[in-house]
Amino acid sequence: MDILQEAQARLESFGVAVDGPAIAFIVELVKEKIRNFCNIDEVPEDLFYTAVDMVCGEYLYQMQNLGKLDAEIFPVDAAIKSISEGDVKVSFMDNASASDRLTTLIQTLRGTDQDLMAYRRLKW
Template identity: 30%
Template sequence: MTVLEIVKAELENPPSDERLMMYIDKVAQAIKTFCNRDDIPEELLYVHADMVVDYIRLKQKNEPDAEPAVQSIKEGDVQVTFTAHEKSQGETEVESVAHSYKNALYKFRKMRW
């Protein structure tokens, strides 16, 4: 099974194959950078696919026309507060996904001298 097949099976309405391949390559580069490797070990196949699915869901959630989630509602003078996705300065969506999978990726990390 390939990462593309796994991602397609995980998503209800997957984007086009071209867009999926772009996301897969983007996440693959983040894995290689995080692990200081030139390849992605076969053992990371499902982790790679899960990271792509999380990346796609994060992108869909952060789209400008997507409805923000309600954080709190005050009934007295009707006040609604919406949540906003916060990420550290300069951090991309791919880096935030890689950070959430760091425990799985540490096992395959190579030291750089």
């Protein structure tokens, strides 16, 4: 599977127009981040969907910062405010503005280094 194609398809499913050169650059940026953080030569196949989400999040983040992504038009109906695991509790950001919901979505897609920890190798 190809991260670039999957990320483009995912962004298009969000209703976002995709700029080819920008998304190609972000794919390489995300791959480099994963390789550098994990101290590995190739992105593991198990991180494929994590990488796709990271690419989508980074693309949306950059488009938002460039003013090319309007939070009022972007279709984010509900964002999760918090999740508790014990006795499963999910809180939604019902009163959040469209901009806040978009920012939450972007932060979630961009992921954290915690997502990559299981693949991290020591560097000698």
